[in-house]
Structure formats: structure tokens, C-alpha cells
Amino acid sequence: MLTSEDNKRLTQVGPGTPLGNFFRRYWIPAAVLEEIKEPGGAPVRVGLLGEKLVAYRDPDGKPGLMKEHCPHRGASLAYGRNEVGGLRCLYHGWKMGTCGKILDMPAEPADTRMKIMLTHGSYPVKEAGGILWTYMGPADKMPPFPEFPWTNLPPEKLLVVKMYQDSNYLQGLEGDLDPAHPNYLHRDFDEAIARQSWTGAGWQSISDLMSDGAPAIHVEETPQLMRVGAVRKTADPAMAYVRTTEWIAPFYTHIATGPHESQLFKAWLPIDDESCFTFYIHHDARKSLDVPAIYANWGHRADPPLYRTPHTVANMHLQDRKMMVDGNFSGVTGAAIQDRAVQESMGPIFDRTQEHLGTSDKAVIFYRRLILRKLREMEQGLELPGTAPGTNFDQRAASVYMPSDAPWQEAVKWIEAQEAGEAQPAGDKERSL
Incomplete structure (x- = not known):
């Protein structure tokens, strides 16, 4: 049997937990590609390792994965407009880029420094074997993508x-x-x-x-x-x-x-x-x-x-x-x-x-x-x-x-x-x- 403490170490997966940190050091599935098959289609909610995310495919066909809630006032980006390069929040028009940059703040002054100072949580993704994969760990620890025997099958x-x-x-x-x-x-x-x-x-x-x-x-x-x-x-x-x-x-x-x-x-x-x-x-x-x-x-x-x-x-x-x-x-x-x-x-x-x-x-x-x-x-x-x-x-x-x-x-x-x-x-x- 396990101790109560070890049971927690083996079951808790949120940010900052030992096991959560371990899982974040690997490429893992985020969604199946059928969920985001339509370019410019509706974003889909993704629950992953205790985090609330949204996956989407922009109008140019590029997939993305980012935090669900807008960094401005917390509105869900699952409702957002799917635009080239990212998602635009319905509340005040902020646009969050696939790379995590804030691309637009139309309700703020044109010279606002907030766009430079703020970023939005996003993760790198890869398409393989009918799955959208992501890496959620430190950028300098990213491992090679695991080429499993089935990832390139028709x-x-x-x-x-x-x-x-x-x-x-x-x-x-x-x-x-x-x-x-x-x-x-x-x-x-x-x-x-x-x-x-x-x-x-x-x-x-x-x-x-x-x-x-x-x-x-x-x-x-x-x-x-x-x-x-x-x-x-x-x-x-x-x-x-x-x-x-x-x-x-x-x-x-x-x-x-x-x-x-x-x-x-x-x-x-x-x-x-x-x-x-x-x-x-x-x-x-x-x-x-x-x-x-x-x-x-x-x-x-x-x-x-x-x-x-x-x-x-x-x-x-x-x-x-x-x-x-x-x-x-x-x-x-x-x-x-x-x-x-x-x-x-x-x-x-x-x-x-x-x-x-x-x-x-x-x-x-x-x-x-x-x-x-x-x-x-x-x-x-x-x-x-x-x-x-x-x-x-x-x-x-x-x-x-x-x-x-x-x-x-x-x-x-x-x-x-x-x-x-x-x-x-x-x-x-x-x-x-």
C-alpha cells in the first residue's frame, strides 16, 4: 500500500505539483483532430493537467492551444472569434496570438505598453496520428517528439x-x-x-x-x-x-x-x-x-x-x-x-x-x-x-x-x-x- 503523501504525489497533476511537472516534460495529446477539423471553426474547450484551455484551427489552417480565459477580464475564449493568428475575445476585442502575444487591444490607446508587458498562456502543438499534441513544460527542456510506429499511418x-x-x-x-x-x-x-x-x-x-x-x-x-x-x-x-x-x-x-x-x-x-x-x-x-x-x-x-x-x-x-x-x-x-x-x-x-x-x-x-x-x-x-x-x-x-x-x-x-x-x-x- 501507499502512504497518504505518496498517494497524493502519484495522483495530483495540477501546475506546480511533482507529477504535474513530470507530465509537462513530455509531448502529450490535447485533442483529437476531428474536434478542430474546420479552419476558422469554433474553439473547443480542453481540460488538461488541471488547466482550462481552448484548442482551435485558425482560418489559415494553423492549429493552436491557449488558456481559455482572456487575460483582460477573464471571459472564455471558447466564445471567441477565430481569426488568422489567434482568438479575439468578445468582451473588449482583445486578440490573443497562437504564440502567446497580445496582438490587439482595440479599446486601449494605440501607444499602450500593455501589449508589450502582457502575454497570454499558450503551448506549442503538433499534428500527428489523428491527434493534436502539445508540450506544456519549460521551453529549454522540450524533448524530441516521440515518433510512435502508428503516427504516420493512413x-x-x-x-x-x-x-x-x-x-x-x-x-x-x-x-x-x-x-x-x-x-x-x-x-x-x-x-x-x-x-x-x-x-x-x-x-x-x-x-x-x-x-x-x-x-x-x-x-x-x-x-x-x-x-x-x-x-x-x-x-x-x-x-x-x-x-x-x-x-x-x-x-x-x-x-x-x-x-x-x-x-x-x-x-x-x-x-x-x-x-x-x-x-x-x-x-x-x-x-x-x-x-x-x-x-x-x-x-x-x-x-x-x-x-x-x-x-x-x-x-x-x-x-x-x-x-x-x-x-x-x-x-x-x-x-x-x-x-x-x-x-x-x-x-x-x-x-x-x-x-x-x-x-x-x-x-x-x-x-x-x-x-x-x-x-x-x-x-x-x-x-x-x-x-x-x-x-x-x-x-x-x-x-x-x-x-x-x-x-x-x-x-x-x-x-x-x-x-x-x-x-x-x-x-x-x-x-x-
Whole structure:
């Protein structure tokens, strides 16, 4: 369990907090591009790390991200006029530029020095992979933009899904750190439901892991952040079923998928201390995505501007108790909603002094200790994970059958060999399969 003080350090994300400062040292998603697709269109509100912002695309097509409230009298720029180079407040006509300069104060004398003395909070942005990214930290600490494998894929091979979650980001992120929970929370009893969910969405790998609900969990630190491996026994003692996830600072993960399956990258984006957005980035460089099957399995389709599904704690996430008898373990439809149900049921920020962690929580424990250490290292001026020039962001997660005596870290080699039609990775020692 955590102390109350450490729980705060791991959940508070506002300006000036240790974790908030840590997150601001990375390029992070601010919005999906569909929210600002129209040049000169209405600005959209963006809640990010405890700050109230607006994103927009000016009439020339240039995107921007700035503080929501005008520095004059505080009127919301979400109502503002979208003009070339920035937003103009409706109240007194002040125009705030994309770069943070005050470009016009028409109600003030022409020679006013206020335009020179004042600036408006704004952040640099970049468009990639259907997402508007931003960097909110010190300019002299800006890291290279992370070129993830999916950021340059064409639309038919990429699906970006944004979904609101009514809890602190950590409760969601730690679900992805937990290799044991799919055997329970995501188990289907009914064969037809199973075919419609995981297998129907092209993820046979989830069905394959259900044979062992107590995997051996391994964790190691990486230059990007950390790697988790879950090794499951199979009916053949010589074979193991291995799932690995790659974690990239500050809150990104490659979710394990099997040979020839579409892949999933996730981001847990804090709005404030008590709510977050989950970005699900489904991608497949080899073929077009089956979008209807993905939505049917995950249940995470949500529309702007709120990106909320109908499922809430108040309506028990539409849980069907009859379905729990012979349908699925949770009585909740959709893998993303199943995750949200248990994570939101904890409340906005769970009191982790009341936890009782076990061996299945090994990766959660490792992550918490690692982030707390990275916060101390940041305060000491040390380099943060994933920020060094030349850092490799071409990771992949894996879910694959492989020899039980092979190192779990080689799962990606084995999945790539199987996708290439090979019995084992090139250069691997002879094995009896």
C-alpha cells in the first residue's frame, strides 16, 4: 500500500505539483483532430493537467492551444472569434496570438505598453496520428517528439478513440499494468458472446490467455520507462503463453496482441485530479481495420464534445445481472466499459492506504516505486526516461506461444517469426516445438 503523501504525489497533476511537472516534460495529446477539423471553426474547450484551455484551427489552417480565459477580464475564449493568428475575445476585442502575444487591444490607446508587458498562456502543438499534441513544460527542456510506429499511418489503418473516465488517471493506467485481471473481468462464458467480442474483433490472443488465471509476472526498467511480462502455463509443459506490454513515459502503453492481430496503443490523459480521457489508438500497418468489430468489442465509441458513453456509476454501467450467470463474468458489455466500471467504482481517487496488494500486483507496485523515484530524479535535475535525443519509440507488445525455457523478453522476436511463417526467430538455438 501507499502512504497518504505518496498517494497524493502519484495522483495530483495540477501546475506546480511533482507529477504535474513530470507530465509537462513530455509531448502529450490535447485533442483529437476531428474536434478542430474546420479552419476558422469554433474553439473547443480542453481540460488538461488541471488547466482550462481552448484548442482551435485558425482560418489559415494553423492549429493552436491557449488558456481559455482572456487575460483582460477573464471571459472564455471558447466564445471567441477565430481569426488568422489567434482568438479575439468578445468582451473588449482583445486578440490573443497562437504564440502567446497580445496582438490587439482595440479599446486601449494605440501607444499602450500593455501589449508589450502582457502575454497570454499558450503551448506549442503538433499534428500527428489523428491527434493534436502539445508540450506544456519549460521551453529549454522540450524533448524530441516521440515518433510512435502508428503516427504516420493512413486513416484506414488507424482508429483513434477518445473516451471520458470519471476517475483519477492512475486507476485506469494501473488496470493496464495488471496482467491477471483479463481472466476474470473480461471472461466470456457464452461461446457466441466470445466469438462476438475478442475473437470477433480479431483478438484470439485474449481467448488464448484464459487457460491460466495466475500468470508469473516479470517487470524491468527500460530507457522509455518499463516492460511487463506475464508468463502463463499451457497444457504442454514445454510451451508457455507469454504476453508483454511496453510502457513509455509519461502514461503510454503498447497493449499485448497476437500474431497478425491489429495492435493497440493507449494513453491515460489526466483532465484534472479526478477525471481523465483514455485514448485508444487501434492500428495495423498491414491491413485496413475492422472498425465496427473494434467498437462492438470495446464498447468505447463516444462522440464530441464530451466523449462520454451512457455508462456511469449511477446506472451501474448498465450491468446485466442475468448475463453474469451464463454470458460473461462481469455482466457489463464492452471491454473498455468493463475496465471503466471497476475503476470508476473505486471513487474519484482511491485511498491506497486501505489496499492489500498481492503477487498479481507486482507490476503495479513496480510502477509506483519507479515513478516516485523518477519524480525525485527530476527534482535533482537528472534526465527523465524517454526524453534523450535518439530515443527509440519503435516498440511493440506481444502475446505469443513460445518455448517455456526461452526468455520472456524475446516474445516480440517469436511473434515476428510466426508472422513471417518461421518456426523460431532467426539465430535462435534449435528447439523442439
